[in-house]
Amino acid sequence: MTQNMTLETVDVTSAAFKVNPFSTYKRWRDSKPVVPFKAMFGQRAWLITRYDDVNEALKDERLVKNKRNSQDPNKPTRDIPLPGFVKILQTNMLDTDVPDHTRLRALVHQAFMPRLIAKMQTRVEALAHNLIDQAQAKGEMDLMADYALPIPLIVIADMFGVKDRDRNNFRKWSHALLNINSPMDGIRALPSTYLLVNYLRRLFQDHRLNPQDDLSSALLAAQNEGSSLSNDELIGMAGLLLSAGHETTTGLIGNGVLALLEHPEQLMRLKTEPSLMKSAVEELTRFTPPVLVATQRYACEDLEIAGQFVPRGEMVYAGLGSANHDEHQFEQPETLMLDRANNKHLGFGTGMHYCVGAPLARLEAGIAFRVLFERLPNLRLAVKPETLRWNTGLVTRNIRSLPVKF
Ligand code: HEM
Numbered sequence: 001m002t003q004n005m006t007l008e009t010v011d012v013t014s015a016a017f018k019v020n021p022f023s024t025y026k027r028w029r030d031s032k033p034v035v036p037f038k039a040m041f042g043q044r045a046w047l048i049t050r051y052d053d054v055n056e057a058l059k060d061e062r063l064v065k066n067k068r069n070s071q072d073p074n075k076p077t078r079d080i081p082l083p084g085f086v087k088i089l090q091t092n093m094l095d096t097d098v099p100d101h102t103r104l105r106a107l108v109h110q111a112f113m114p115r116l117i118a119k120m121q122t123r124v125e126a127l128a129h130n131l132i133d134q135a136q137a138k139g140e141m142d143l144m145a146d147y148a149l150p151i152p153l154i155v156i157a158d159m160f161g162v163k164d165r166d167r168n169n170f171r172k173w174s175h176a177l178l179n180i181n182s183p184m185d186g187i188r189a190l191p192s193t194y195l196l197v198n199y200l201r202r203l204f205q206d207h208r209l210n211p212q213d214d215l216s217s218a219l220l221a222a223q224n225e226g227s228s229l230s231n232d233e234l235i236g237m238a239g240l241l242l243s244a245g246h247e248t249t250t251g252l253i254g255n256g257v258l259a260l261l262e263h264p265e266q267l268m269r270l271k272t273e274p275s276l277m278k279s280a281v282e283e284l285t286r287f288t289p290p291v292l293v294a295t296q297r298y299a300c301e302d303l304e305i306a307g308q309f310v311p312r313g314e315m316v317y318a319g320l321g322s323a324n325h326d327e328h329q330f331e332q333p334e335t336l337m338l339d340r341a342n343n344k345h346l347g348f349g350t351g352m353h354y355c356v357g358a359p360l361a362r363l364e365a366g367i368a369f370r371v372l373f374e375r376l377p378n379l380r381l382a383v384k385p386e387t388l389r390w391n392t393g394l395v396t397r398n399i400r401s402l403p404v405k406f
Pocket of ligand 1: 095105240246248249252290291296348349350352353356357361
């Protein structure tokens with residue numbers, strides 16, 4: 001078993017790494033399947049790169065989400081003290097373990113079932129058409145700001161009853177929060193975090209007075225019916241779903257359109273065989289994943305992962321993007337094959353934290369691709385691909401702006 005290793009010098013959070021992380025991942029899968037790197041506060045963390053190990057780790061109960069569950073209760077903790085409003089947002093299913101996770105997830109599981117999500121098809125189509133109308137009227141389009149972002153943002157905001165006038169503020173606050181890559185970013189994001197928590201408090205207050213046919217009111221009803229959902233959990237739930245519900249899908253739409261434009265023969269197939277859309281969405285999620293790395297887990301005991309010793313309490317990250325390009329799982333992983341069969345990609349994670357919003361993301365992305373290429377058959381990049389800028393950060397991978405001509 002390997003005990004210690006020097007920290008990796010490649011900056012896995014940099015924009016430069018995001019351009020093509022897959023060649024580096026391949027090198028690591030071949031030589032160093034569990035990569036030690038320096039995490040946000042300077043502490044050591046481990047990135048798992050091989051498909052089988054990632055798949056296993058995400059189902060391993062010894063890797064927990066709540067840091068406290070990994071610590072020895074008899075030893076004093078050295079956690080960085082956080083303001084109360086930051087802790088409220090962490091009171092969510094993605095940051096909890098059983099039994100809280102099971103209770104919280106059960107409350108929204110129903111609302112995101114494919115059967116209910118399918119009913120949103122007409123609404124999402126109308127939204128996509130409307131955005132194309134606006135782009136055509138303007139004569140130009142940044143695919144990210146004008147299409148990939150508004151579709152999932154408006155859909156999830158509507159599901160929670162966020163008013164149109166509040167949407168941009170909400171977007172600004174959650175963007176600051178989702179893009180914390182350094183302690184300084186964390187400090188800078190404090191005002192946004194505070195405003196977001198206050199906004200969500202008001203959202204639920206309004207819904208208490210005026211119940212609506214939406215998720216906010218459904219959660220309040222569950223609270224009243226004695227589901228032991230605390231007020232902090234209510235805010236944590238809305239914060240998580242509203243944030244996770246848009247930046248990720250925005251990334252898939254943007255990354256997917258770029259990949260299709262760069263593979264004209266595949267795009268042509270999709271245009272002539274619309275029935276390919278379902279497998280195309282899966283393949284794009286595999287090939288150019290918007291979530292490159294799952295969120296952090298903590299080893300709750302000393303572990304061995306792929307021969308590497310990982311001490312109790314240390315952070316472990318499952319490399320979804322690397323797993324999705326593992327040649328031991330996928331034939332020709334670096335080739336985009338929209339009709340790929342038996343595509344067991346890990347783009348939506350796996351195990352108990354498997355993406356609850358996957359049916360919604362799939363619906364939105366499928367409609368976004370179809371309407372875009374139907375309405376704008378001559379869509380092409382307006383800039384050279386090498387000038388595109390990618391976001392920074394460990395977890396997500398998306399383009400900041402995608403100027404297109406049509
Ligand atoms: C293409 C779009 C999306 C991708 C690639 C994606 C990916 C993921 C991944 C990889 C995880 C697991 C994270 C981990 O284990 O650390 C996850 C969890 C989650 N996702 Fe998504 N997601 C997408 C869209 C959405 C949408 C639209 C929503 C909500 C409306 C959503 C809500 C959630 C929630 C609540 C969790 C936590 C589930 C749990 O802890 O049980 N996601 N997502």
